[in-house]
Amino acid sequence: MNVFLLFADREWTGAKPYFDWMSISKDLGLNAVFKAACMDSIFRGNRAVYSEKEDPYLGSTVRKIMRTPLQNDEEIAYRQEIVKDSFRKQAFVADLYRISEKLLEDWDKLGRKNSAAGEADTKAKLITDLKVLRLLYDGMTQVYSLFLQNHEGLSSRGFLALYERLQEELTEEKVEYLEALMKDLSFYTDISGDRSAQNVYVMRLPKIQLDCGLKDGLKIGDLKLEKLSSVVKPYSKPTGIRAKLHGTITSLAPGRISLYRDQAMQDDAAELEYAVVNYVYSYCNAMVNSYGQFFDQLHFQTAFYLGAINIRAQLQRFKIDFCFPQPGEKGQLQFEDLKEMVMTMNQEGHTVGNSSSLNGKQLVVITGANQGGKSTFLRSIGIAQVMFQSGLIVSAKSYKAGIHRSIFTHFTRREDSAMNSGRLDEELRRIDQIINNLGDEPLILLNESFATTTEKEGSSIAYDIIKALKEEGVRIFSVTHLLSFAQRMYEESKYDEKVCFLCAEHLPDGKRTFRMIPHAPELTSFGLELYDEILGDGASTEKNNHPQP
Numbered sequence: 001m002n003v004f005l006l007f008a009d010r011e012w013t014g015a016k017p018y019f020d021w022m023s024i025s026k027d028l029g030l031n032a033v034f035k036a037a038c039m040d041s042i043f044r045g046n047r048a049v050y051s052e053k054e055d056p057y058l059g060s061t062v063r064k065i066m067r068t069p070l071q072n073d074e075e076i077a078y079r080q081e082i083v084k085d086s087f088r089k090q091a092f093v094a095d096l097y098r099i100s101e102k103l104l105e106d107w108d109k110l111g112r113k114n115s116a117a118g119e120a121d122t123k124a125k126l127i128t129d130l131k132v133l134r135l136l137y138d139g140m141t142q143v144y145s146l147f148l149q150n151h152e153g154l155s156s157r158g159f160l161a162l163y164e165r166l167q168e169e170l171t172e173e174k175v176e177y178l179e180a181l182m183k184d185l186s187f188y189t190d191i192s193g194d195r196s197a198q199n200v201y202v203m204r205l206p207k208i209q210l211d212c213g214l215k216d217g218l219k220i221g222d223l224k225l226e227k228l229s230s231v232v233k234p235y236s237k238p239t240g241i242r243a244k245l246h247g248t249i250t251s252l253a254p255g256r257i258s259l260y261r262d263q264a265m266q267d268d269a270a271e272l273e274y275a276v277v278n279y280v281y282s283y284c285n286a287m288v289n290s291y292g293q294f295f296d297q298l299h300f301q302t303a304f305y306l307g308a309i310n311i312r313a314q315l316q317r318f319k320i321d322f323c324f325p326q327p328g329e330k331g332q333l334q335f336e337d338l339k340e341m342v343m344t345m346n347q348e349g350h351t352v353g354n355s356s357s358l359n360g361k362q363l364v365v366i367t368g369a370n371q372g373g374k375s376t377f378l379r380s381i382g383i384a385q386v387m388f389q390s391g392l393i394v395s396a397k398s399y400k401a402g403i404h405r406s407i408f409t410h411f412t413r414r415e416d417s418a419m420n421s422g423r424l425d426e427e428l429r430r431i432d433q434i435i436n437n438l439g440d441e442p443l444i445l446l447n448e449s450f451a452t453t454t455e456k457e458g459s460s461i462a463y464d465i466i467k468a469l470k471e472e473g474v475r476i477f478s479v480t481h482l483l484s485f486a487q488r489m490y491e492e493s494k495y496d497e498k499v500c501f502l503c504a505e506h507l508p509d510g511k512r513t514f515r516m517i518p519h520a521p522e523l524t525s526f527g528l529e530l531y532d533e534i535l536g537d538g539a540s541t542e543k544n545n546h547p548q549p
Contacts, residue, residue: 335398
């Protein structure tokens with residue numbers, strides 16, 4: 001029994017992830033996205049309401065799935081359909097998750113994670129196996145019942161195909177058979193009886209009918225199970241006089257033997273019961289394995305979609321626009337009012353978005369004023385691309401892009417005391433790892449790379465590496481303060497349609513709009529204006545008029 005809610009033709013098996021997912025997650029600040037996925041929603045009707053409660057499993061699942069990019073437009077479209085269904089039927093998805101979560105918790109109590117539990121005591125293990133069978137069957141009927149109540153509101157291929165498989169699996173004939181089987185085997189697990197409201201114990205006693213032949217020496221052979229069932233008998237006390245009399249009186253009936261006073265025959269009967277029940281259960285092993293794998297996958301896969309619901313709830317909470325990205329042709333990238341999702345959630349929606357068409361642009365060099373939003377813009381593209389390639393929403397009014405199966409980030413980091421070499425050596429080591437693992441259709445995001453050395457040396461290194469990568473067809477976005485590099489690249493490429501230069505907009509009065517506009521590289525980072533902003537108007541002028549000795 002397959003779930004197939006992440007892929008149309010397979011379950012989640014941990015496909016090939018991005019090469020350096022840890023760097024991508026850290027540089028783009030994706031932990032905030034995973035935390036948003038954990039913020040479990042309260043459902044009122046079919047509407048999600050923000051809650052302070054957290055479910056760490058949702059965040060860890062979203063993290064695991066986001067680190068593995070979808071490979072083509074069809075995979076993205078398939079998953080987006082299910083995300084859209086999840087947004088429309090939020091309570092339904094939450095119920096699927098809760099049913100599978102509760103079932104796995106109950107299974108854990110029966111020793112799911114300890115496969116060797118009870119093996120020394122074969123009877124105890126068989127009792128546990130029967131309880132697991134009952135648990136899984138009841139869980140399947142719960143899931144099927146939930147689909148029966150909600151299937152009319154579903155439109156995605158994933159959910160509808162799962163509903164069809166449930167219909168095929170739990171036909172009326174099969175349900176009737178399984179119910180009868182559970183009832184017939186119930187005597188083996190319900191050995192203590194059920195106490196009814198009338199203070200009467202309902203005992204389930206076995207009725208086993210065998211066909212056999214006789215071998216030499218009157219030995220029994222060629223056993224064949226003709227019938228197995230549980231006979232219900234009510235007793236006020238299972239060990240009381242009425243039960244004892246029943247055993248004695250039964251022996252008076254023609255063709256019957258009472259085992260009440262014969263321990264050896266009781267032991268033989270118990271062995272026979274075990275052999276018969278174990279024989280019957282052996283035919284259920286495949287079903288138990290199938291149902292068990294189904295609930296493992298259902299719990300994991302619905303956790304991803306419930307996490308997606310919670311991410312959207314966070315965006316809605318702060319009135320942040322979002323959209324389902326559209327898959328585009330190779331090299332395509334255009335967006336409207338794209339915001340850096342992490343910063344937007346942290347600042348409760350008070351951020352500036354960018355709109356641009358970068359279709360066919362292989363190299364994008366971004367320069368401009370300090371604190372003008374360049375790094376934020378770079379992260380907004382990185383976060384959106386990773387979300388898009390996971391089948392999730394992005395914080396923009398529209399977003400259309402081609403697929404990059406390999407994404408790399410190379411952000412300048414503070415010097416780590418554990419480094420065995422200098423910061424530049426560490427940067428070069430990381431860029432070397434990227435170059436050696438480029439893969440298919442790579443996208444590299446460089447944020448102030450090679451700024452840990454002199455401007456001259458850093459510009460030379462950046463020029464050589466970026467030009468070589470561009471010649472190999474790698475798509476690169478580079479935020480840089482290396483003005484010599486930017487100017488040299490501009491002079492060589494200003495007429496190249498595959499190269500684009502953006503600049504953080506800077507108004508004449510010094511105000512930063514945090515928007516990126518097409519512009520030639522500026523030969524200043526406006527450090528003096530930032531100095532004035534921090535220390536007060538005219539501070540830089542006064543400092544220049546009174547140089548220090």
